[in-house]
Every structure is written in structure tokens, then in C-alpha cells.
Amino acid sequence: MSLLPVDEALERILEGVKALPGETVPIEEADGRVLAAPLAATRTQPPFDASAMDGYAVRAANVATPRAMPLKLIGESAAGSRYHGAVADGETVRIFTGAPVPEGADTILIQENAEILDDGRIEATDTVAAGRHIRRAGLDFQKGDSVLEQGRRLGPAGIGLAAAAGHATLDVTQRPLVAVIATGDELVRPGEPCGPDQIVASNGFAIGALARREGARILDLGIIPDDSAAISDAVRSAAAAGAHVLVTLGGASVGARDLVRQALLDAGMSLDFWKIAMRPGKPLMFGRLGDMRVLGLPGNPVSSLVCAHLFLRPLIARLGQRSYAPDLRSAVLAKALRANDERRDYVRASVAPGSEGLIATPFTLQDSSMLTTLAASNALIVREPGSPAAEEGDRCRVLMLG
Structure with a gap:
């Protein structure tokens, strides 16, 4: 049986997904x-004509030429405490940034261009055009204006x-609730004693971090042993909590101890697909359990995170009423790559600017268990099924990981 293409898998995961209520x-x-x-x-913002500078509120006609006439200082207008009178011909009001411009004044003489005479009057040392240094009422927005868009x-x-x-x-919009279940007798939490045949669980923390960054809430249901009843209990807990997405980590392959898929089917999950044409991440599973979408990610940490970037991120975005588009760019290969098989390949790589644009350097070791390589990668080189061998200097397509 042919494997499901990646793009079709994403379409099926997002099919019928609507944004959550507000x-x-x-x-x-x-x-x-x-x-x-x-x-x-x-x-309305600002709600009144406001001074944009410290200085003096004047009539422009009185300062049409330097030192045209001394102006009588009649008061002060400060932010939060306006001058309630009016400025007449030959008068001025001391004004500060953000303060309302008093009636009768039509421009601001900045304090650098004002001289205080011995008798306390103010003389302009430079001309000022009408309307200078005044923020008009409603400059930013008017009452009733749409200031921020939906989404x-x-x-x-x-x-x-x-x-x-x-x-x-x-x-x-409500934040999607993503429940996460890690399965496997071999797993222990970081900081706990680790037996000779055990490993430290990392996938749940990585997936949780990615989901939170996309705006989701996380329900961590912990590490579940390889026991059908325990897995079923965890699935019921996710459903009872109202999780919009259930992410399972590992246990969905074909081994005798891979019990997740059957436990989900026994719980009533409608299986949409299992296994897709990609590397890493072939044993991806997707189904629906009532209103809850189930995404079964592979147990290998790199496979799990790559699949989460490709499928979980857009699913969370759709539920959260956010637009999402993968950050795909063109780059130049810094190393040759061998021909590809029938699966779309996501090659971990380091991408940096170069003289001819972005330069993509694939890592030599691509094992799906190697978190050091993924942590050093800021992009994935995307190679389509059946791609021929690529040489150094060839163009390639990269998915930036952000």
C-alpha cells in the first residue's frame, strides 16, 4: 500500500477544523x-488638540517674523491641567508636551526659540507657521474607528x-487545550533515577514548548507504561478535560508493545490515516475521538518534533483563529545530497546568509534520535520524493524553524 503524501495528510488533519469560540x-x-x-x-485619541513640544501657545500672526512683538504671558497649560482661558492677540500661554492647546492659539513656539524678557514677556527669536507642533484631536484614531482586526x-x-x-x-479566541501522553516502560522523567535499560523522556517537554509557543494550553498526562488499561485511562482523562487535541508520543508502531493505536481504537477513535511518506516521521497517526483530534507522533525525538512543526503547529493555529504559513525559502546547498526515495525528506541543516543569498549546510548525521543535530538546526532542507542527487551549489528549498 502506498504511503500518504505529506500535503494530503495535512489537508486531512485540518479538514473541518474551526476556530474555537471567544x-x-x-x-x-x-x-x-x-x-x-x-x-x-x-x-478619540488625542481627545483634544495637544502640544507636541514644550514651549508657548501663540497666534501665528504674532510670530510671523522674529521679534515681531513681545507677548504677554497669561498662564500655563500642562498635561492633565489645561489653561481654561483664551489666548488673545499679543498673548501667550506656557505649554508643555501633551497639554491641551488653549482656545485662540494656533501654533506652538518651542522654548528653544523663545526669549524671556526682563519684564516677563516672551519674544520669538524665530518664525513659526500656523499649526506647527500641534497634534490635532483624532490624529491617532477617532471614536468608533476599527483599530485592531479580528485574528x-x-x-x-x-x-x-x-x-x-x-x-x-x-x-x-479560546486557547486550544493540547493533552500530551508519553508512553513506554523505558521512560523516566528528567531528574529521576534512570535504570540501565531506561532513557530520559524528552519528547513531551519539547512538544509542550512548541505548542505553548503557538498559543495552546498544555495538559501533561505524564508517562504511561506499556499497559493497555493505563493508556485507555489516560485517553479518557484527556477527553474528560475537554482537550481539543490529544498528542500521543510513541507506541503507535507495529511492535508487540506498541499499544497506543489499539487503545485509541478501543476507545472509539475513528482512524483517518497511519503512516505517511516522509522522513523522519513515517509512523504518524491521525484520527478523531468525538470532538477531539488525535495526533500520534513517533517516539523518536527528532521525528516527533519535525512532525509537530509540520502538523501540530498549523492545527493549533487553525483552532486558535490564527493564520499560519510555513516559512519556506530558497537557499544554495553547501554540500551534496544523495538521490531521494519515495518519501519527502526533511534534512536537518544550518542556514546562514551568504554572498548568493541563504546557504544551507546539511548535517552529516541525520539519525532521528539525535537531538543535538536538531538543536543545532535552524531549518530543514525539503527534498521531494524521487529527487535526484543534488550537488554543492544547487538550489534547494528550506523550511525555517524559527
């Missing part, structure tokens, strides 16, 4: 969240804009 959170908790609806301003992932600037627009709370 929820309201305090603006202090909105960093990294995705707006569930467009955001409109509840106020925007909020960062510091977006949160600052939302606050300035008058919002103490924000409607954001």
Missing part, C-alpha cells in the same frame, strides 16, 4: 492572545493600542 479576558492577560472580533475605539495576535503594541482605545477587557 472568551473575555482582562487586558493584562491578553498578551499573545488572538482577537475574536474586530476592536473599535471607544474614544490579530496581540503583542505589546497591540495591547497598548487597545488600552488607549479605552478597553479594559478584550474578547479573544
Whole structure:
């Protein structure tokens, strides 16, 4: 039976996936969240004509030429404490950055161009055109303006804009809940005693970090032994918690102790596919258990993370109402690569700028258990099924890992 192509596998994983509903959170908790609806301003910013500089609010006609006339200082306008009178001909008001421009004034004489005379009057040493150094009311936005679009992932600037627009709370898309189950009698947690036939579990931490970076919440169901009943209990726990995605790590192959797939089938999972045409990551499994999507990742740590980049990231993004596009770029090979077989190959590589653009240097050792190689990689060279041997200097396609 032919293996499922990678692109078709992704289409089937994303088929029918809709963004989760919204929820309201305090603006202090909105960093990294995705707006569930467009955001409109509840106020105008600035709400009044404001000075952009420290200086003097004047009439432009009074400062049309240097030292045209001394101006009588009649008051002060500061941020949060405006001058309530009006500026008449031959008068001025001391003004500070952000303060409301008083009625009658139409420009700002900056303090560097003002001289204080012995009698306290102010004289302009340079000309000032009408409207200079004044931020007009509504310069940034008007009440009712749409200031942030639906689907925007909020960062510091977006949160600052939302606050300035008058919002103490924000409607954001719920964060997908990703439950993670690692299986295997050979696994122990970092820091725990490790027997002679055991290894330290790493996949769950790596997958959790990647999922959190994409905006998901993580339900870590721990390490489950190679026991069908224990695996079934963990699957039920994920479903009971309302997980949108269940990620299983290992145990989905064909060995006598690979019990995950059968446990999921016994729990009612509808299996969509198992095994795809890619390297590393051939034994990828996908199915549905009620409303929960199940992604069975390989046990080898590199295979697991590569599959998570290709399939889990876009799934989380779709659930979280975020657009997602893989960062694919063109590069020049720094080393020759042998011909490829019937699977799409994702070759761990280091990509750096060069005189002819990006230079991709594949690592010599590509074993799917080697986290040192993956940690040193910032990209994957993507080689299509049946690709002929490639020589140093040939163009290639790279998937940047971010």
C-alpha cells in the first residue's frame, strides 16, 4: 500500500477544523492572545488638540517674523491641567508636551526659540507657521474607528493600542487545550533515577514548548507504561478535560508493545490515516475521538518534533483563529545530497546568509534520535520524493524553524 503524501495528510488533519469560540479576558492577560472580533475605539485619541513640544501657545500672526512683538504671558497649560482661558492677540500661554492647546492659539513656539524678557514677556527669536507642533484631536484614531482586526495576535503594541482605545477587557479566541501522553516502560522523567535499560523522556517537554509557543494550553498526562488499561485511562482523562487535541508520543508502531493505536481504537477513535511518506516521521497517526483530534507522533525525538512543526503547529493555529504559513525559502546547498526515495525528506541543516543569498549546510548525521543535530538546526532542507542527487551549489528549498 502506498504511503500518504505529506500535503494530503495535512489537508486531512485540518479538514473541518474551526476556530474555537471567544472568551473575555482582562487586558493584562491578553498578551499573545488572538482577537475574536474586530476592536473599535471607544474614544478619540488625542481627545483634544495637544502640544507636541514644550514651549508657548501663540497666534501665528504674532510670530510671523522674529521679534515681531513681545507677548504677554497669561498662564500655563500642562498635561492633565489645561489653561481654561483664551489666548488673545499679543498673548501667550506656557505649554508643555501633551497639554491641551488653549482656545485662540494656533501654533506652538518651542522654548528653544523663545526669549524671556526682563519684564516677563516672551519674544520669538524665530518664525513659526500656523499649526506647527500641534497634534490635532483624532490624529491617532477617532471614536468608533476599527483599530485592531479580528485574528490579530496581540503583542505589546497591540495591547497598548487597545488600552488607549479605552478597553479594559478584550474578547479573544479560546486557547486550544493540547493533552500530551508519553508512553513506554523505558521512560523516566528528567531528574529521576534512570535504570540501565531506561532513557530520559524528552519528547513531551519539547512538544509542550512548541505548542505553548503557538498559543495552546498544555495538559501533561505524564508517562504511561506499556499497559493497555493505563493508556485507555489516560485517553479518557484527556477527553474528560475537554482537550481539543490529544498528542500521543510513541507506541503507535507495529511492535508487540506498541499499544497506543489499539487503545485509541478501543476507545472509539475513528482512524483517518497511519503512516505517511516522509522522513523522519513515517509512523504518524491521525484520527478523531468525538470532538477531539488525535495526533500520534513517533517516539523518536527528532521525528516527533519535525512532525509537530509540520502538523501540530498549523492545527493549533487553525483552532486558535490564527493564520499560519510555513516559512519556506530558497537557499544554495553547501554540500551534496544523495538521490531521494519515495518519501519527502526533511534534512536537518544550518542556514546562514551568504554572498548568493541563504546557504544551507546539511548535517552529516541525520539519525532521528539525535537531538543535538536538531538543536543545532535552524531549518530543514525539503527534498521531494524521487529527487535526484543534488550537488554543492544547487538550489534547494528550506523550511525555517524559527
